[in-house]
Amino acid sequence: MKSFSFLCLTLVLATAVSAQALKPADPNNPVNLDPLAVTAGRGQPAPTLLTSVTLPVTASVTAQSIADTINAVDTEDAVKYLPSVFLRKRNYGDTQAVMATRTWGVSSSARSLVYADGVLLTALIANNNNIGAPRWGIVAPAEIERIDMMYGPFSAAYPGNSMGAVMEITTRLPEKFEGSIDQTFAWQDFSLYGTKSTFGTSQTALSVGDRVGKFSFWTSANFQDSHSQPLTYVTSATFPAGTTGAYAAVNKLGAAANVLGASGLLHTEMTNAKVKAAYDLTPTIRAAYTFGFWQNLANSTVQSYLRDATGTPTFAGQSGFASGFYHLVQQHSSHSLVLKTNTKGKLDFEASASLYRMDKDNQNSPSTASATGTSFGPAGKVAVLGGTNWSTLDLKGLWRATDTNLVTFGLHNDGYNLYNPTFNTSDWRAGPPYTSVATEGDGKTRTQALWAQDALGLAPGLKLTAGLRYEEWRAYDGYNVNGATTIFQPGLKASRFSPKAILAWTGTPGWLTTLSAGRAYRFATASELYQLVSTGATFTSPNPNLKPDNDLSLELRVERKFDNGSVHASFFQDNVLDAIISQFNPLVRGSNTLYSYVSNVDHVRARGIEVVLERNHLFVPRLDFTGSFTYLDARTLATSGQASATAPAGSAIGKRLPNIPDWRACFLATYRVGDRWSVALGGRYSGRLYTTLDDADVAPNNYQGFSAWFVADVHANVRLNRHWSASLGIDNVLDRKYFFFHPFPQRTVVTSLKYGF
Numbered sequence: 032m033k034s035f036s037f038l039c040l041t042l043v044l045a046t047a048v049s050a051q052a053l054k055p056a057d058p059n060n061p062v063n064l065d066p067l068a069v070t071a072g073r074g075q076p077a078p079t080l081l082t083s084v085t086l087p088v089t090a091s092v093t094a095q096s097i098a099d100t101i102n103a104v105d106t107e108d109a110v111k112y113l114p115s116v117f118l119r120k121r122n123y124g125d126t127q128a129v130m131a132t133r134t135w136g137v138s139s140s141a142r143s144l145v146y147a148d149g150v151l152l153t154a155l156i157a158n159n160n161n162i163g164a165p166r167w168g169i170v171a172p173a174e175i176e177r178i179d180m181m182y183g184p185f186s187a188a189y190p191g192n193s194m195g196a197v198m199e200i201t202t203r204l205p206e207k208f209e210g211s212i213d214q215t216f217a218w219q220d221f222s223l224y225g226t227k228s229t230f231g232t233s234q235t236a237l238s239v240g241d242r243v244g245k246f247s248f249w250t251s252a253n254f255q256d257s258h259s260q261p262l263t264y265v266t267s268a269t270f271p272a273g274t275t276g277a278y279a280a281v282n283k284l285g286a287a288a289n290v291l292g293a294s295g296l297l298h299t300e301m302t303n304a305k306v307k308a309a310y311d312l313t314p315t316i317r318a319a320y321t322f323g324f325w326q327n328l329a330n331s332t333v334q335s336y337l338r339d340a341t342g343t344p345t346f347a348g349q350s351g352f353a354s355g356f357y358h359l360v361q362q363h364s365s366h367s368l369v370l371k372t373n374t375k376g377k378l379d380f381e382a383s384a385s386l387y388r389m390d391k392d393n394q395n396s397p398s399t400a401s402a403t404g405t406s407f408g409p410a411g412k413v414a415v416l417g418g419t420n421w422s423t424l425d426l427k428g429l430w431r432a433t434d435t436n437l438v439t440f441g442l443h444n445d446g447y448n449l450y451n452p453t454f455n456t457s458d459w460r461a462g463p464p465y466t467s468v469a470t471e472g473d474g475k476t477r478t479q480a481l482w483a484q485d486a487l488g489l490a491p492g493l494k495l496t497a498g499l500r501y502e503e504w505r506a507y508d509g510y511n512v513n514g515a516t517t518i519f520q521p522g523l524k525a526s527r528f529s530p531k532a533i534l535a536w537t538g539t540p541g542w543l544t545t546l547s548a549g550r551a552y553r554f555a556t557a558s559e560l561y562q563l564v565s566t567g568a569t570f571t572s573p574n575p576n577l578k579p580d581n582d583l584s585l586e587l588r589v590e591r592k593f594d595n596g597s598v599h600a601s602f603f604q605d606n607v608l609d610a611i612i613s614q615f616n617p618l619v620r621g622s623n624t625l626y627s628y629v630s631n632v633d634h635v636r637a638r639g640i641e642v643v644l645e646r647n648h649l650f651v652p653r654l655d656f657t658g659s660f661t662y663l664d665a666r667t668l669a670t671s672g673q674a675s676a677t678a679p680a681g682s683a684i685g686k687r688l689p690n691i692p693d694w695r696a697c698f699l700a701t702y703r704v705g706d707r708w709s710v711a712l713g714g715r716y717s718g719r720l721y722t723t724l725d726d727a728d729v730a731p732n733n734y735q736g737f738s739a740w741f742v743a744d745v746h747a748n749v750r751l752n753r754h755w756s757a758s759l760g761i762d763n764v765l766d767r768k769y770f771f772f773h774p775f776p777q778r779t780v781v782t783s784l785k786y787g788f
Contacts, residue, residue, distance in 0.1 A: 081379075081381045081427045081439065082146075082199055084429060084439055085427075085484065086179065086188075086199055087185055087186060087533055087545075088181055089180060090179070090180040090643070091177060091178065091179045092110065092112075092177065093177045094177060094203075097109045097172075098748055099701060099703075099746075100699055100701050100711040101744075102217075102746050102758070102761075102779075102781040104123050104172070104215055104217060104232065104234060104255075104781060105120065105124065106168075106170045106200075107128045107130075108120070109172070110180075111697075111713075111715065112657070112697050112713055113180055113697075114133075114643045114661065114697070115132060115133035115182065115641055115659070115661045116131070116132065116180070116196070117131040117137065117695065117715075118131075119131065119137040119160060119771065121262055121771075121773050121775065122259035122262065122776065123232040123259070124232070124255050124257040124259075124299045124301045124327075126168070126361075127160055127161055127164045128165070128167055129159075129163065130198070131691075132195035132196040133182060133639065133663060134195060134637040134639075134665065134691070135637075136688075137160055138158075138159065138160055138689070138690045139195065139690070140153065140159060140163030140164055141153070141155050141157065141158035141163055141192050141556050142192060142195040142553060143192065143196045143198070144192050144196070144198065145167075145197075145200070146197070146198065146200065147169065147200040147201075147202060148201060148319075148367075149199075150383060150385045152167070152169060152200075153166075153192070154166060154421070155192060155447055155556055156421055157449075157556050157558030157559070158555075158556045158558065158611070162419075163556070166325070166363070166365070168325040168363075169325060169365050170202065170305075171238065171252075171253050171305060172236065173211055173213060173236050173251055174203050174307075175200060175202060176201045176202055178198060178200050179199045179201070180196055180198050180199075181193070181196060181197040181199075182196050182586070182601070183195075183196070183549060183603065184531070184549040184550075184582065184584050185531050185549045185586070186484065186498065187483065187484040187499055188439065188441060188484065188498075190443070190478065190502065190551075191502070191527075191529060191551035191554065191579070191580065191582070192551075192553055193551065194551040194582045194584060194605065194607075202307070203249065204249055204307065204309055205241055205242055205247060205249060207242060208239075208240075208242075209787070210239030210240065210787070211236070211238050211785055211788070212235075212785070212786045213235070213236040213237075213784070213785040213786075214233075214235055214785075215236070215781065215782070216231070216233055216782050217232040217782075218231050218232075218779065218780050219231075219232075219777060219778070219779040220766075220777060221260040221261075222777070223261070223768060224293065224336065225276065225290075225292070225334070226260070226261055230258040230259060230260055232256070232257040232258065233256045234253060234254065234257075235253070235254050236251070236252070237251065237253075238250065238251040238252075239251075245310055245311040245312075246308070246309070246310050247308070248307060248308045249305075249306075250304075250306050250307075252302070253302070254300075254301070254303075255299070255301045256299075256300050257297075259295070259296065259297040259299075260774060260777070261293035261294060261295055261296055261334070262295030262296075262331075263355055263773065264290050264291075264293055264734050265290070265293075265294055265333070265349055265355060266280070266288040266289060267289050267291055267349060267351075268289070269287070269289070270289055271337060271348070271349065273340055273347075274337040275337070275338050276335075276337050276338045277289050278336065280734065281733055282730065282733060282734075282735050283728045283729070283731060283733060283735050284728065284729065285729045285730045288733070288735070291335065291336060291337055291347070291351070292333060292337060292352060293333065293336075294331070294333040294334075294351065294355020294356065295355055295773075296331060296332045296334060297329055297330070297331050298329065298332070299329040300327075300329070301327045302325070302326040303323075303325050304324045305321065305322065305323045306322045307319065307320075308320050308321075315372050315373055315375075316370070316372050317369075317370075317372075318368075318369070319368070319369045319370075319371075320366075320367070320368050321368075322364070323365040324362075325361070325363045326362050326363075327359065327360075327361040328359070328361075329361075330357075330358055331355060331356060331357045331358075332356060333355045333356050335352065335405055337349075343404070344404075345403060345404060345405065346400035346401050346402070346406075348401070349400055350398075350400060352400040353396065353400045353407055353408075356396060356397060357396035358395045358396075358460070359393070359395075360393050361389070361391065361392045362390045362391040363389050363390060364388050365385065365386065366385065366386045367383065367384065367385040367386075368383070369382070370382045371383075378428065378429065378430055379428070379429045380426070380428045380429070381425075381428075382426050382427075383424070383427075384422070384423065384425075386420070386421075386422045387420060387421050388419075388420040389416050389418065389419040389420060392415065392419070393413055393414070393415055393417065394413065395412075395413050395456075395459050395460065396412055396413075397409075398410050398411045398459070407459075409457060409459065409460075410455070411455075411459020411460075412454065412455060412456065412459065412469055413453065413454045413462045413463075414451070414453045415453070416451055417450070418448075419449055419450050420448050421445065421446060421447040423443070423444070423445045424442075424444045424445070425441060425442070425444075426442045426443075428440050428441065435487065435488030436485065436487050436488065437486040438484070438486075439484045439485075439486075440482065440483040441481075441482055442479075442480070442481055443478070443480040443482070444477075444480075445477065445478050446475065446477045447476045447477075448475050448557070449473055449558060449561060450473050452470070452473075452512070455469050468512050469514070470511075470512060470514075471510065471511065471563065472558075472563040472573060473508065473509070473511075473561060474509040474520065474557045474560055474575075475507055475508045476504065476505070476506045476507075476555075476556065476557050476560070477504070477507075478503070478504045479502070479503045480500060480501060481500075481501045482500040482501070483498060484496060484497070484498030485498070491538070492536060492537045492538035493536050493537075494534075494535045494536075495532070495533070495534050496531075496532065496533040497530075497531065497532045498530070498531040498532070499528060499529070499530050500529045500531070501527070501529075502554075503524075503526045504524070504525050504579075505522065505523060506523040506561075508522075509522070509560060509561045510561070511561060511563055511573070513563060520561060521575060523560070523577075525554065525578075525579060527552040527579065528550075529549070529552055530548075530549070530550055531549040531550070532548050532549070533546070541591060541592045542590070542591055542592075543589075543590040543599075544587075545587075545588045546587055546588075547585070547588070548583075548584070548585050548586075549583075549584045550582070550583055550584075551582040551584060552581055552582070553579055553580035553582065553611075555574075555579065555611060559573060559611060560573055560574065560575050561573050573628065574629050574630055577611055577630070577631060579611075580609060580610055580611055581609050582605055582607045583605070584604070585603065585606075586603040587603075588600070588601040588602075589601075595646060595648050596644070596646035597644075597645050598643065598645070599642070599643050600640065600641070600642045601642075602640050603638065603639060604636065604637065605636065605637045605638075606636050607634070607636070608633065609631040610631065610634075610635045611632075612632045612635075612688075612724070613627055613628065613629050613689075614629075614630055614632060614672035614673060614674065614683075615627050615672060615673045615675055615676050615678075616672045625673060632669075633668075633670050633671055634668040634669040634670075635665070635668060636666055637665035637688065637691070638664055639661060639663035639664060640661070640662050641660075642659060642661075643657070643658070644656070644657065649700075654701070655701045656699070656700050656701075657698065657699050658696075658697065658699070659698075660694070661694070661696070662693060662694055663692070663694075665688040666685055666686065666688065667683045667684060667688060667724060668685075669684065670683055670684070672724075673724075674686075674724035674727065678725050682725040683725045686721070686724060687720075687726055688724075689721055689722050689723060690720055692717045692720040693720075694717070695717055695718070697714060697716065698714050699711060699712075699714075700713075706750075707749055707751070708748070708749050709749075710745075710746070710747045711744075711746040712743070712744070713744045713745075714743045715741070715742050715744075716739075716740070716741045716742075720737045722737060722772075731770070732769075733770060734770060734772075734774065735770070736770050736772070737770065738769045738770050739769075741767065742762070742765070742767055742769075743764050743765050744760065744761065744762045744764060745760055746758065746760035747759050747760065755785070755787075757782075757785070758782065759782045760780075760781045760782075761780050762781060763776060763777055763778050763779060764778060765778075
């Protein structure tokens with residue numbers, strides 16, 4: 032595949048040299064959006080009709096802005112400069128790129144929602160940094176038209192998982208024959224502990240689409256071959272006897288965690304294929320079907336720093352080398368069907384259904400590492416997620432009661448099925464036949480909802496949007512196995528009403544003030560209720576008795592628009608009862624032994640301020656600037672659990688919430704040289720954070736720690752002519768070394784060449 036990618040690039044370069052330069056169209060800049068309205072880029076479609084009415088957008092980015100400013104290899108790269116947003120992307124092709132928002136950290140994947148054309152990408156099967164990550168691979172970077180964000184649970188059209196944010200990705204359908212070929216390369220120069228190497232990524236992307244009469248289609252395919260830096264390390268409190276080469280280090284709590292070697296050196300071959308087809312049944316009714324296929328073939332290897340008395344590399348019997356070495360095969364598929372109208376009359380509707388299946392998902396790993404060399408024992412484990420799936424169904428309507436009164440309403444149904452056994456096997460490379468079940472965590476959740484929302488003009492410049500959502504939720508078929516112990520977990524049922532309201536005032540020209548309030552109930556995922564997780568010697572139990580997050584969210588937002596830009600300030604607060612957070616409690620009622628597992632923290636609160644500045648032609652013509660900072664004070668106010676097994680009761684009270692930094696900031700300056708060139712300088716900052724309820728992390732700048740960090744990126748893009756464009760950039764140009772549990776990428780050069788037709 033590397034030779035194929037190199038051949039593609041060679042052909043592209045050869046053709047580019049001989050191509051005739053033609054003047055392109057003017058670039059399409061980002062636009063600032065008023066609440067309850069979405070403005071698309073010039074000549075391109077807006078988000079779906081119902082989305083444009085029910086999503087109060089406060090931040091956006093367009094395809095042209097992405098091309099001009101961002102070193103975008105994966106879909107999630109597109110949003111890395113949006114205010115208060117952080118994507119936990121550890122490497123190119125990362126399948127665990129969880130989104131953090133201004134009030135929740137990356138361990139809260141189910142506290143935000145990501146959609147593409149109204150179809151949910153967020154995997155509400157879990158609320159973690161693993162299978163809970165949005166299915167970014169289902170959207171190809173080339174098909175993105177724009178991305179819009181809503182912060183907070185202020186629309187009745189979305190479930191309580193919107194308590195952090197809602198992201199809507201709008202993709203393209205062509206009006207004429209078009210397509211593109213895009214070749215991207217990236218090289219990361221990495222040096223940490225005993226690993227010093229360059230890790231490369233190659234990505235080839237193809238897309239083509241057309242419209243013939245009433246029928247339009249879009250097909251795309253991506254292939255990415257990527258090598259990552261070490262994602263984890265093998266550590267030990269002591270140095271293995273008779274060895275040299277280890278690095279003295281401590282963990283986040285200050286305890287000895289000497290680094291014996293690197294693991295998680297991941298080589299992935301990832302394929303994404305997608306077909307979208309739409310047919311106009313009438314001039315106002317369109318049916319659309321989308322099929323997505325995603326495959327990931329990955330091998331994780333290890334590198335031992337240890338040497339025995341003869342200088343020969345050795346694993347010294349350390350089990351961490353075994354758990355960091357694995358083969359992963361994933362094949363997932365998705366289907367969605369949408370029927371919608373756009374009559375612009377009294378009534379419009381939209382019906383959508385989606386299905387996501389993990390058709391095959393097996394991770395094979397050995398159980399033991401050699402004591403004298405660098406080999407593994409034949410026995411091992413196979414973790415299986417194949418058979419896990421989820422489906423959604425939404426029926427939505429829009430009634431234009433009057434010119435100043437829009438009523439939206441809908442029905443929602445979803446079902447999430449978790450199937451996650453881990454098998455023991457005598458030959459971990461072959462997998463079957465399995466000898467026994469090591470652990471298993473299966474279960475299902477289902478939610479049904481009814482909602483309505485009314486956007487009413489009360490007076491000139493004054494609009495009230497009020498809504499109510501009713502949800503019925505249940506969890507059932509919970510089944511756990513741990514060795515010889517088998518448990519059928521009890522079922523749960525709950526129902527909740529969640530009101531929403533936004534009052535928007537535009538009485539003074541150039542000024543916009545909104546006051547928003549929303550109640551959100553975030554029900555537990557199947558993973559939180561039923562999944563058994565074993566990481567090396569650490570075992571985490573689920574909790575089948577969780578109450579939902581109970582969030583009351585408030586925001587006051589003031590915006591001032593100028594001829595060449597805008598500035599806004601948002602004052603916000605989330606007050607959450609029964610927040611689902613990992614803490615220590617008795618696993619068995621009445622026991623004096625405490626275990627770590629997710630449970631309800633009685634009361635937490637997060638309050639803060641976000642300031643965003645956008646300015647075109649800053650100081651000089653053609654220099655555009657966007658920047659933002661967010662300050663958050665997130666605290667535990669009451670809890671009946673404990674921060675750790677040895678922490679005194681009440682030690683978490685008043686401490687900062689886990690996994691959420693106090694400060695975030697970013698900026699992006701873009702200078703356009705004529706109509707063809709653009710150069711951009713961006714920067715991203717995050718303050719340090721804690722991962723324990725009592726803020727016991729004393730050593731954040733180490734593996735498994737969460738340090739403060741600042742990363743600067745540069746990007747240059749040129750449109751050679753109407754067909755050809757090229758880009759060159761550097762992420763982390765200052766080569767900052769920082770940890771977010773994992774060591775994050777160091778200086779990386781990214782180059783791309785694209786031919787469009």
